[in-house]
Amino acid sequence: MAARLISSSTDGFFQKLPVLLPLYTTSDTNTTNTKSKAADVISDDVAFARVLAFYLPSSAQQPLQAIHDMSRLSLHPDVLAHTVDAETNHPKLRPFNTFGQENKNDPLWTTTGWKALKAIYQENGLISVAYDTTNQEWNRRVHQFALEHAYICTGALTGCPMGMSDGAAKLLQGHLDKPDGNQPGLNKVINEAYRRLISNDPKEAWTAGQWMTERSGGSDVSGTETYARRLRDSELAEESRKGRVHDAHGMPLGPWCINGFKWFSSATDSDMTMMLAQTDSGLSLFYAPTRRHVPSIGNAPPASELNGIRIQRLKDKLGTKSLPTAELELKGVRAYLIGEEGRGVKEISAILNMTRLYTAHAGVGYWARGLQVCRAHARVRKVRGGLLQDNPAHLRWMASETVKYTAATHFAFFGIAMYGAMEQDPEKVVRSTKASALIPSTKDELAILLRLLTPVMKSQITLGSVAGLRESMECLGGVGYCENNEDGGLMNISRVFRDALSGPIWEGTVSVMAEDVVRVLTDKRIGGGKVIQTVYAPWVRRILTVCRPTFSNEIELVLVRLTALENMVKVVDKEQILFQGRELLQHLEWVTCAVLLMFDACTDRDEIAIEIARRWARSHPMSPTAFQPPDGANWPEISKMDKRIFLGSSGMESGKATAKL
Incomplete structure (x- = not known):
């Protein structure tokens, strides 16, 4: 009788470690090694490669x-x-410092890896x-977000402060040539x-924060309880006496003073922030450095402290x-008013539009890593004597x-390409591409289409990425459920899944995005x-x-x-459209993606691209009345039943049971 093979922690079957291939490979590499070049001519992420060839x-x-x-x-x-x-x-x-005093200097510690990333x-x-205006030959935003696509999972959420920094740069770009007005030093700052x-x-590079969210209500900034007031000359003189004249980089501090509490501020380690605060004229936007200069004592080197900011706790x-x-607790934050007083929401929309684009793209980037791992796993995983990449059931699922x-x-990069075309000359950056x-x-049609589809992209792509990463975790079985930080953490899909879960929430939930789309549909x-x-x-x-x-x-x-979509939006009642808001998002996503996939496939008649477009177009077939509520205008009664289904006997309103239908 043959001896049985008994496994141990170091002996027995070990699966070959999956090797992730680079997402993108250009056909015109600079490598001089003929052998390695011949073996390295295929992009692992075919969809990504087609998008680049397209735009x-x-x-x-x-x-x-x-x-x-x-x-x-x-x-x-x-x-x-570093990741x-x-x-x-x-x-x-x-x-606190060693003796229990408030630590105003360096209360927040982040790892060396975070800084390196x-x-x-x-x-x-x-x-x-994206801001290199010497380049007019190609779409700078496509270039930028393609780099982001390749780096986002390795970058370990550094894309969040970078997205807000990009948005802040875009906002400030519109104010570069404006005079100081009654705020000395504003233009220089x-x-x-x-x-x-x-x-x-x-x-030298900075990152920026975006401080909007307060305890009163997330995306609803109307309840903002942070207040800003213009300092009197006597108060500015007192600030000067205390040495509060410049920020940590020698730039003048603003003449406004902000007090309040921000309940959820990402990228707390940023160098500056854009924040909303109430003034006598309403909600306004302010620029504030996060650190200010403090006078040195004796021969000590120049010092700085937080600019009236106290970090209450980390989330x-x-x-x-x-x-x-x-x-963050804000007490005496020195700041500059940006734009008109009372027009803060309109001003900060430049950042919101950018960060929503970043959030949508992040969903695609996370999803890309999940499938990248799945492909690598399928190439080496043995199941019943064969490789997983040859298992028909598995292939059908992954396809x-x-x-x-x-x-x-395609949806994400369509939005990115439109945004880039808006910033540059559409004729120059589009006409020489397959997307012409x-x-x-x-630009008028571009702006309207982008305004309509940005909230759709943000909501639907982030939702899809969460579902897609869950599938990727399942693809690896138990390994996919583990926090795998060995081997550079490349197999740690569970970490990417947890990060992706923030997408449908940050920068406005799915319901908020639906409201935004309805706002576009009803805006004259x-x-x-x-x-x-x-x-x-x-x-x-067309x-x-x-x-x-x-x-x-x-x-x-x-x-x-x-x-079906045209019939749906014929409804005059805004509340009825809001009632079907999430269905509206699904509808716009499906139609738009079908158009993009079919058009892409037609550019070169690639067999796989054609099949992908056909499979998408044949998924979830709908009738022309599918998005109309039963009985036409009877949606309020349907909503009452929805409430009863959801809340059951606890569905009380003003102390009374919900009316029977």
Whole structure:
């Protein structure tokens, strides 16, 4: 009888460690090794590669090479060591010094890995390339977000402060040439902050916070209880006597004083912040450095302290553990008013539009890592004597997930490409690409389409990424459920899943995004209050005409859903549309993704791209009345039943039971 093989902790079966391939490989690499070049000519993320070929001209080798390099840097063991450090050594609060006094100097500790990952972000131009106006040959935003796509999971949430920094730079860019007015030093401060925000030198580059959320209600800023007032001359003189004249970098402090409490502030370690506060004229926007200069004692080196900011406590979150998120008490924060007093929400919208784009794209980036791991796992995992990559049931499942991811990737980069075209000359950055017939040629149509679809992207892509990463975790079995920080943490899908869960919540929940879309649909200033009929539907039909020779049957399915959408928005009652808000988001996502996938497939008639477009178009077929509530205007009664279903016998209103239907 043959001896049995008995396993131990070091002997027996060990699965071969999956090797993740770089997400993107350019066909024109700088490598001189012929053998390695021949073995390294395929991008692991096909959807990502097609997006780049779609929105960037073939002559744009500079950004393509940079994306190629970033795809490899993100997998480098030395960089991954920083990721593991940031993810396992979380930020800590040190509120007091040795003798119990308030620590105003350095109360927040973040790991070396976190700082290193931010520096990599900056020195590789993940913000600066978007503001490099010397480049007019390609879409700078596509270039920027493609670098982000390759780096986002390795970057361990550094994309959050970078997104807010990008938004702050965009906002301040609109104020660069404005005079000081009655705020001495304002122009100098704005120009310096802008320069640092877009710098690719980590020694000079800044990150920015975005402080809006208060205990009174998350995305609803109308209840803001933080107040700002203009300091009197006598008060400014007293501040000067105390040495409170400059920020930590020698720039003048603003003439406003802010007091209040911010309940949820991400990127607490940033160098500056944009925050909302009430004034006598209403909600206003302010710029504030997070640190100010304090007079040195004797021969001590120059010192600084927090600018009237006290970190109350750090948030203990389900995910985004490496990101310092805090509750902040504000007492005497010196700041500058940005824009008109009482117009803060309009001003900060520049940041919100940017961060929502970042959040949508983050969902795609997280999802990409999940499938990247799944592909690597399937190539080496043995099941019943064969590899998982040859298992029909597994392949069917993963193909379905890849179709969803591909749709989301095209949707996200469509928004990014439109945003970039808006910033540059649409004619110059679009006409030499495969997307020339897809992206509207006029900035008016571009702006309306982008305004309509941005909240749809933010909500639906983040929701899809959460579901997609759960599937990726299951793909690895028990390993997928574990916190795997060995081997650079590349197999730690559970960490990415936890981080992705923040997406549908941050920068406005899904319901808030639905309300925003309804706001667009009913705003008379946007497409005459009929944006679906005047802008969106004509765009869809125009693109479908190009696709008809290849997708005649699928186009009919899309037109059925487009008709359903048109019927839905004919409803005059805004409240009825809000009642169906989440369905509206689903509808816009499905139609838009169908159009994008079919148009992409038609550019080169790639067999796989055609099949992906067909599978998406055939998923969830709808009738023209699918999005109409039963009995037409009877939706209030349906809503009452919804309440009874959800709350049961506890569904009380004003002390009385809900009325019977």
